[in-house]
Amino acid sequence: METFGCQMNVADTDRMELLLFQAGYLRTPHVEEADLAIVNTCSIREKAEQKVFSLFGGLKPLKQSNPDLILGVAGCLAQQEQSVLMERIPFLDFVMGPDAVEDIQQIVSRVNQGEGPVLWTEFDSQKNYSIPEQTLVKDPGASAFVNIIKGCDKFCSFCVVPYTRGREKSREASEIYGEIRQLVDKGAKEIILLGQNVNAYGKRGLQQPVAFHELLYGIAEIPGVERLRFTTSHPMDFTRELIQAYRDIDILMNHLHLPVQCGSNRILELMRRSHTVEWYMDLIAQLKSEVPDIALSTDIIVGFPGETRQDFEGTLQLMEQVGFGSSYMFAYSPRPNTPALEMADDIPHEEKQERLQETIQLQNRLTEEKGRAFLGQEVEVLIERKTTRKGMSFKGRNPHYWSVVFKGGEDRLKPGDLARVRVEEVGGHVLRGSWAGQ
Numbered sequence: 001m002e003t004f005g006c007q008m009n010v011a012d013t014d015r016m017e018l019l020l021f022q023a024g025y026l027r028t029p030h031v032e033e034a035d036l037a038i039v040n041t042c043s044i045r046e047k048a049e050q051k052v053f054s055l056f057g058g059l060k061p062l063k064q065s066n067p068d069l070i071l072g073v074a075g076c077l078a079q080q081e082q083s084v085l086m087e088r089i090p091f092l093d094f095v096m097g098p099d100a101v102e103d104i105q106q107i108v109s110r111v112n113q114g115e116g117p118v119l120w121t122e123f124d125s126q127k128n129y130s131i132p133e134q135t136l137v138k139d140p141g142a143s144a145f146v147n148i149i150k151g152c153d154k155f156c157s158f159c160v161v162p163y164t165r166g167r168e169k170s171r172e173a174s175e176i177y178g179e180i181r182q183l184v185d186k187g188a189k190e191i192i193l194l195g196q197n198v199n200a201y202g203k204r205g206l207q208q209p210v211a212f213h214e215l216l217y218g219i220a221e222i223p224g225v226e227r228l229r230f231t232t233s234h235p236m237d238f239t240r241e242l243i244q245a246y247r248d249i250d251i252l253m254n255h256l257h258l259p260v261q262c263g264s265n266r267i268l269e270l271m272r273r274s275h276t277v278e279w280y281m282d283l284i285a286q287l288k289s290e291v292p293d294i295a296l297s298t299d300i301i302v303g304f305p306g307e308t309r310q311d312f313e314g315t316l317q318l319m320e321q322v323g324f325g326s327s328y329m330f331a332y333s334p335r336p337n338t339p340a341l342e343m344a345d346d347i348p349h350e351e352k353q354e355r356l357q358e359t360i361q362l363q364n365r366l367t368e369e370k371g372r373a374f375l376g377q378e379v380e381v382l383i384e385r386k387t388t389r390k391g392m393s394f395k396g397r398n399p400h401y402w403s404v405v406f407k408g409g410e411d412r413l414k415p416g417d418l419a420r421v422r423v424e425e426v427g428g429h430v431l432r433g434s435w436a437g438q
């Protein structure tokens with residue numbers, strides 16, 4: 001199983017793996033040994049799409065030497081481009097969208113019975129969003145993802161998600177609490193709530209209405225949850241109550257990933273982001289006034305159709321003003337079936353790449369400045385695993401979601417423990433240091 005794209009896809013792959021395990025399959029790291037190979041795809045960027053086609057180019061000889069090998073494509077690209085996939089990879093046995101994750105056993109069984117290729121990309125708009133108990137992760141580790149909402153109603157003009165994952169649907173809070181209790185029983189210490197647009201939680205699809213901030217307060221009551229995070233949010237669904245939740249809930253970590261995409265109102269309007277620069281900056285100011293040490297990260301697109309140098313400079317200015325600790329930065333590429341496809345993709349490739357490099361350089365400087373502030377400080381680290389990095393013992397994350405590797409404590413510490421670490425060096429978005437005692 002190979003996964004491209006976001007954490008939603010990673011979680012979907014985990015669930016498919018569990019269901020396939022129940023159907024008798026075991027994961028192998030050697031594709032040559034596999035009876036079944038699934039690529040869980042992403043269509044948010046053109047690059048991810050190209051990687052999928054080249055991966056299947058590599059799998060073709062295996063299929064030729066072993067016709068019983070079942071090959072399938074899952075995920076957003078499968079949802080959106082099933083006919084292109086079947087045309088370019090005619091030896092595929094199934095193509096399934098993200099909504100079909102729970103049906104993977106049935107899909108594989110149909111292929112095994114000689115039916116094929118199986119296409120499974122219909123949305124069931126009547127179906128509530130519920131994750132069957134048997135697909136819940138059994139061995140979560142210290143930090144566990146929990147899906148709370150799927151789909152998106154925002155329809156940003158550049159984005160395929162509303163078309164590939166459908167409209168927003170929330171999962172009942174009681175089911176989410178139940179899953180978190182189970183995860184904690186199995187050793188999880190940190191819960192990361194997942195969704196394309198988590199803070200729209202509760203707006204659609206719930207029998208028992210619960211708002212997103214209420215869900216956070218509810219999770220904070222569950223014994224054993226030591227850290228709580230969520231990703232990704234939309235600025236327009238960021239309520240005053242949610243800001244207060246940051247202030248009130250101790251286990252809600254002081255980090256927020258809040259995509260802004262760009263720093264020009266004209267381009268934001270073309271992107272159909274439904275907020276302005278001023279609105280975003282006001283939200284950030286409110287957050288900083290309630291939670292002064294909040295760490296912020298974002299998503300940036302450069303070279304959107306019509307973006308002038310002045311628009312782009314607005315983005316650089318916004319990044320500097322907010323002081324993001326990290327950003328996911330991309331050059332715009334037109335995606336099939338999106339409204340932006342109708343706009344002339346008028347920024348030359350070289351210009352987009354230059355703007356991207358400028359953005360990356362600025363972000364590197366901001367990250368360095370933020371990182372320097374940790375030097376000499378003690379930070380609390382949730383240990384995720386041992387590390388093989390030379391001279392280092394463990395890897396984990398601090399509350400601000402920086403990766404931390406540190407030495408010491410081998411005889412006392414284990415994954416899942418919280419450790420105090422003195423920061424001695426910073427490189428990129430990684431802090432290095434020594435155990436300072438528990």
Ligand code: SF4
Nearest residue numbers: 152154155156159161
């Ligand atoms: S908010 Fe916009 S960018 Fe995010 S998933 Fe929804 S449509 Fe896509």
